[in-house]
Amino acid sequence: MARSVTQQRKAINTAVAWAVGLLIFFPILWTILTSFKTEAQAINDPPLFLFFDWTLENYAVVQERSDYMRFLWNSIIIAGGSTILGIIIAVPAAWSMAFVPSKRTKDILLWMLSTKMLPAVGVLYPIYLVFIRLGLLDTRIGLVVVLMLINLPIIIWMLYTYFKEIPGEILEAARMDGATLKEEILYVLTPMAVPGIASTLLLNIILAWNEAFWTLNLTAANAAPLTAFIASYSSPEGLFYAKLSAASTMAIAPILILGWFSQKQLVRGLTFGAVK
Amino acid sequence: MATQHSRSAARIMMAPAVILLLGWMLVPLTMTVLFSFKKYLPLRGGDLGWVGFDNYVRFVSSSAFWPSVQVTLVIVGGVLAITVALGVLLALLLDQPMWGQGIVRILVIAPFFVMPTVSALVWKNMFMDPVNGLFAHLWKFFGAEPISWLSEASIQSIIMIVSWQWLPFATLILLTAIQSLDSEQLEASEMDGASPLARFGYIILPHLGRAITVVVLIQTIFLLSIFAEIYVTTQGAFGTRTLTFLIFQRVLESQNVGLGSAGGVYAIILANIVAAFLMRIVGKNLDS
Numbered sequence: 001m002a003r004s005v006t007q008q009r010k011a012i013n014t015a016v017a018w019a020v021g022l023l024i025f026f027p028i029l030w031t032i033l034t035s036f037k038t039e040a041q042a043i044n045d046p047p048l049f050l051f052f053d054w055t056l057e058n059y060a061v062v063q064e065r066s067d068y069m070r071f072l073w074n075s076i077i078i079a080g081g082s083t084i085l086g087i088i089i090a091v092p093a094a095w096s097m098a099f100v101p102s103k104r105t106k107d108i109l110l111w112m113l114s115t116k117m118l119p120a121v122g123v124l125y126p127i128y129l130v131f132i133r134l135g136l137l138d139t140r141i142g143l144v145v146v147l148m149l150i151n152l153p154i155i156i157w158m159l160y161t162y163f164k165e166i167p168g169e170i171l172e173a174a175r176m177d178g179a180t181l182k183e184e185i186l187y188v189l190t191p192m193a194v195p196g197i198a199s200t201l202l203l204n205i206i207l208a209w210n211e212a213f214w215t216l217n218l219t220a221a222n223a224a225p226l227t228a229f230i231a232s233y234s235s236p237e238g239l240f241y242a243k244l245s246a247a248s249t250m251a252i253a254p255i256l257i258l259g260w261f262s263q264k265q266l267v268r269g270l271t272f273g274a275v276k
Numbered sequence: 277m278a279t280q281h282s283r284s285a286a287r288i289m290m291a292p293a294v295i296l297l298l299g300w301m302l303v304p305l306t307m308t309v310l311f312s313f314k315k316y317l318p319l320r321g322g323d324l325g326w327v328g329f330d331n332y333v334r335f336v337s338s339s340a341f342w343p344s345v346q347v348t349l350v351i352v353g354g355v356l357a358i359t360v361a362l363g364v365l366l367a368l369l370l371d372q373p374m375w376g377q378g379i380v381r382i383l384v385i386a387p388f389f390v391m392p393t394v395s396a397l398v399w400k401n402m403f404m405d406p407v408n409g410l411f412a413h414l415w416k417f418f419g420a421e422p423i424s425w426l427s428e429a430s431i432q433s434i435i436m437i438v439s440w441q442w443l444p445f446a447t448l449i450l451l452t453a454i455q456s457l458d459s460e461q462l463e464a465s466e467m468d469g470a471s472p473l474a475r476f477g478y479i480i481l482p483h484l485g486r487a488i489t490v491v492v493l494i495q496t497i498f499l500l501s502i503f504a505e506i507y508v509t510t511q512g513a514f515g516t517r518t519l520t521f522l523i524f525q526r527v528l529e530s531q532n533v534g535l536g537s538a539g540g541v542y543a544i545i546l547a548n549i550v551a552a553f554l555m556r557i558v559g560k561n562l563d564s
Binding site: 092 | 390497536
């Protein structure tokens with residue numbers, strides 16, 4: 001008896017949860033569906049859900065007319081470059097704070113986090129000016145550096161929390177066996193740290209990919225990534241629903257897939273260990 | 277001896293990150309503070325000298341200032357209320373046993389991974405457009421007059437778009453917190469005859485208190501500086517000019533750097549007040 005009640009409850013839960021889940025996901029689903037319609041079908045009255053002539057035409061047109069690949073490539077360079085650069089700088093820092101903590105470690109960590117709280121708009125003009133002076137405006141390298149800096153606190157924090165979980169005894173044992181600092185890092189620490197570094201990498205690529213303040217304000221034609229490319233569709237002459245949908249689908253698909261792998265890391269990376 | 281050695285090694289390893297972040301913080305911040313005390317119009321004469329607190333007074337006394345503060349607070353408050361309330365409900369729902377839990381979770385989390393310019397444009401054109409938007413079709417279906425959302429109900433529309441983006445974040449964090457709840461405590465209360473509502477009010481909600489605080493603080497920091505959603509929808513028109521957008525317009529559009537910088541300093545102070553609370557919670561957690 002009790003069992004059938006729980007089965008029944010489970011069925012109700014399932015129905016409600018799927019309905020809510022699909023409702024929340026609907027805008028994304030609708031965008032993907034629209035990307036396979038013709039422009040006329042996209043604004044058909046009443047709206048067409050599944051029964052239309054599926055076409056790949058929009059994807060071809062978006063690439064042809066706007067050189068989508070160039071924006072994609074910029075996004076890849078900027079998101080990937082800033083993340084890799086950030087990790088190279090953050091690994092030693094996080095390592096030393098996790099394994100050689102001093103009295104000031106906590107203060108340093110909190111201070112680093114506080115730089116993340118600085119509202120971007122408050123320093124927009126100085127950065128703009130520095131970029132002009134250094135010839136970095138509308139260059140990929142400039143954005144790589146800025147996005148690396150804004151995400152560096154999160155990278156250090158995530159790595160720190162992962163490194164903290166590696167038992168210090170193992171390192172001591174390696175030291176006792178006569179391992180040098182270099183050997184210790186290379187053969188003992190690195191293999192244990194790889195999963196943490198991979199998760200950090202993943203989350204930060206997502207954050208950098210979607211960043212839309214500096215990418216919009218510091219780029220024009222050359223270095224513009226997908227965020228800026230999509231924003232260009234906001235002008236009235238760019239109002240083609242099917243093409244907008246195709247461009248949007250291409251811009252979000254890689255990150256949606258990466259994001260599904262990084263659900264767990266999201267909590268760790270964005271709450272700074274305040275929620276476990 | 278070894279500790280001495282590793283300590284200095286540790287300091288060297290930390291140096292690049294510390295120096296970079298210090299530079300990233302101090303250089304632009306110093307420039308912003310300096311500019312804020314100057315009359316600085318790059319396109320109309322450039323640096324026109326020191327003006328004391330003139331910019332600070334003018335920024336606050338301009339007719340755009342208080343509306344922008346109000347809009348900012350309404351948007352931040354609205355999004356927080358919606359995401360926390362729905363987030364708690366969704367987290368409770370997702371915590372229940374069901375079939376296909378993993379897939380539902382993915383569906384719910386997905387909006388967080390959509391880049392802000394995409395979600396703003398998709399909502400603006402494909403849902404909120406008064407002629408071709410899905411909402412217009414829905415309204416017509418029920419015999420109502422379609423609403424041009426972003427001009428007639430602009431703030432509500434923006435709150436809706438931003439809530440959609442941030443609901444997954446709140447849900448995910450609250451779900452993580454619910455899952456760390458001791459199930460024995462819940463079972464014991466159930467055996468003692470506590471109603472579901474009582475269990476929620478006396479056990480689950482207090483347990484979620486800290487997670488809710490963290491969600492509120494982190495979201496506040498991000499929401500205070502939302503930009504792309506307004507940039508691609510209304511460009512600050514129809515009463516949607518937030519403090520962030522006002523400063524952006526002063527600095528880059530009207531090229532009044534002194535005035536914009538004074539606004540920037542206000543924004544920095546505002547963000548720091550929120551950040552101070554967040555830091556206290558994070559700091560406490562570091563000790564334990």
